[in-house]
Amino acid sequence: xxxxxxxxxxxxxxxxxxxxxxxxxxxxxxxxxxxxxxxxxxxxxxxxxxxxxxxxxxxxxxxxxxxxxxxxxxxxxxxxxxxxxxxxxxxxxxxxxxxxxxxxxxxxxxxxxxxxxxxxxxxxxxxxxxxxxxxxxxxxxxxxxxxxxxxxxxxxxxxxxxxxxxxxxxxxxxxxxxxxxxxxxxxxxxxxxxxxxxxxxxxxxxxxxxxxxxxxxxxxxxxxxxxxxxxxxxxxxxxxxxxxxxxxxxxxxxxxxxxxxxxxxxxxx
Amino acid sequence: xxxxxxxxxxxxxxxxxxxxxxxxxxxxxxxxxxxxxxxxxxxxxxxxxxxxxxxxxxxxxxxxxxxxxxxxxxxxxxxxxxxxxxxxxxxxxxxxxxxxxxxxxxxxxxxxxxxxxxxxxxxxxxxxxxxxxxxxxxxxxxxxxxxxxxxxxxxxxxxxxxxxxxxxxxxxxxxxxxxxxxxxxxxxxxxxxxxxxxxxxxxxxxxxxxxxxxxxxxxxxxxxxxxxx
Numbered sequence: 001x002x003x004x005x006x007x008x009x010x011x012x013x014x015x016x017x018x019x020x021x022x023x024x025x026x027x028x029x030x031x032x033x034x035x036x037x038x039x040x041x042x043x044x045x046x047x048x049x050x051x052x053x054x055x056x057x058x059x060x061x062x063x064x065x066x067x068x069x070x071x072x073x074x075x076x077x078x079x080x081x082x083x084x085x086x087x088x089x090x091x092x093x094x095x096x097x098x099x100x101x102x103x104x105x106x107x108x109x110x111x112x113x114x115x116x117x118x119x120x121x122x123x124x125x126x127x128x129x130x131x132x133x134x135x136x137x138x139x140x141x142x143x144x145x146x147x148x149x150x151x152x153x154x155x156x157x158x159x160x161x162x163x164x165x166x167x168x169x170x171x172x173x174x175x176x177x178x179x180x181x182x183x184x185x186x187x188x189x190x191x192x193x194x195x196x197x198x199x200x201x202x203x204x205x206x207x208x209x210x211x212x213x214x215x216x217x218x219x220x221x222x223x224x225x226x227x228x229x230x231x232x233x234x235x236x237x238x239x240x241x242x243x244x245x246x247x248x249x250x251x252x253x254x255x256x257x258x259x260x261x262x263x264x265x266x267x268x269x
Numbered sequence: 270x271x272x273x274x275x276x277x278x279x280x281x282x283x284x285x286x287x288x289x290x291x292x293x294x295x296x297x298x299x300x301x302x303x304x305x306x307x308x309x310x311x312x313x314x315x316x317x318x319x320x321x322x323x324x325x326x327x328x329x330x331x332x333x334x335x336x337x338x339x340x341x342x343x344x345x346x347x348x349x350x351x352x353x354x355x356x357x358x359x360x361x362x363x364x365x366x367x368x369x370x371x372x373x374x375x376x377x378x379x380x381x382x383x384x385x386x387x388x389x390x391x392x393x394x395x396x397x398x399x400x401x402x403x404x405x406x407x408x409x410x411x412x413x414x415x416x417x418x419x420x421x422x423x424x425x426x427x428x429x430x431x432x433x434x435x436x437x438x439x440x441x442x443x444x445x446x447x448x449x450x451x452x453x454x455x456x457x458x459x460x461x462x463x464x465x466x467x468x469x470x471x472x473x474x475x476x477x478x479x480x481x482x483x484x485x486x487x488x489x490x491x492x493x494x495x496x497x498x
Contacts, residue, residue, distance in 0.1 A: 003366045003367055006366060007363060007366060007367070010359075010363075011352050014352070014353075014354040014355070015353075015354065085352075085353070086347060086349045086350050086351075086353075087350060087351055087352040087353070089319060089346060089347045089350040090350045090351055090352070092317065092318050092319045093317060093318070093339065093344050093367075094339070094367050095336055095337065095338075095339035095340035095367070095368075096336065096367075097336050263336075
């Protein structure tokens, strides 16, 4: 397993190192500009400073969105390459079981997604801080939209004692990354099925419809739990409740199915 | 002993292998010769685990083909098979990671013979250099079976000679090398034993020396005779 993990991490590093460095550089730039804005904003702020603040906020929000979803897209791309690129041949030479190879891939995908979520949370905290300060001094009223709910959530997370706040943050960080990883697993399940079908293994067709039905339920639930209620503290982004258990249960089935296909339908590429 | 018994494989009902049987003894370089599309690559890809046979079985020293037996088979079914962006040295490190039988010092010695620098990116290599590099990786494993699919394909005559020398250097008495090719004349000097394959059917032709002595013809001539029919 150690060898597989080393292989997968190195592969991701080789493929993404320049993107990661650029992203970190841009994030750092916006974090610095955001911090400068935050420290200088007051009632006598000039129009230039307000514009600079808006630039920092929009930049950070863009980076935040990209950082949250880029690792997911990257995990899907990497998996697609692993099945279809030339190196798929090498991966079949590896004397390890399909489930182990898949587990190594998902541990690396999870780590990547988790790192993205952490970075997003840091940037998110700063964006909220800037926005709170900005609304106090803005000459024009802002379109608040979902904003008060976001503030409410941040205040909830940081308004209690530090230990509670850190535990809450950890809870949201881990569960959000797990949800994104299980969504990735589902999309990759389809990529695996696509590879099976591409090679005219017609027996896989009914399985595709079955998986389609399960996935649509899964993604519907994910959407309901996460996107619809993201700003409210009354709902949890994700939880270890019955919905999450269902998600992870279905993910486990998808994982087993992909492992089986990797092991037995070796002509995927 | 590697035994291949009644192996069959079809692609969309089109048979690629029909009840193929072979006995591969250690200490021999065995040729699987046949025209394009005769089923050579299919058989090799089943041996490396890239494909699964529809029926029949393969055993390596009595053990059926499985994930475990992959550790004893070194495959080369595609010369461009390592992940993109790797250098030669990184590819060797990856082999070292997965295959305990990989002999890194032999690999470096073969690289030196080919004048290939370890720091070179694989993507920057020419087709001939890629073939040599991939072959060096495959034969640097102290594997029980080394399978090489068309190692001479697409390379110029000088590079072909170098590749044949490379295979001879990587050969050990405790391993079997199974090579497919349709370039019989070039392969002839290397082979101990041959099998011919046509439209998925494998036929044992015996050892090359006996063919030359008993039939008084070269392997190349025999091949032309068989496939002209």
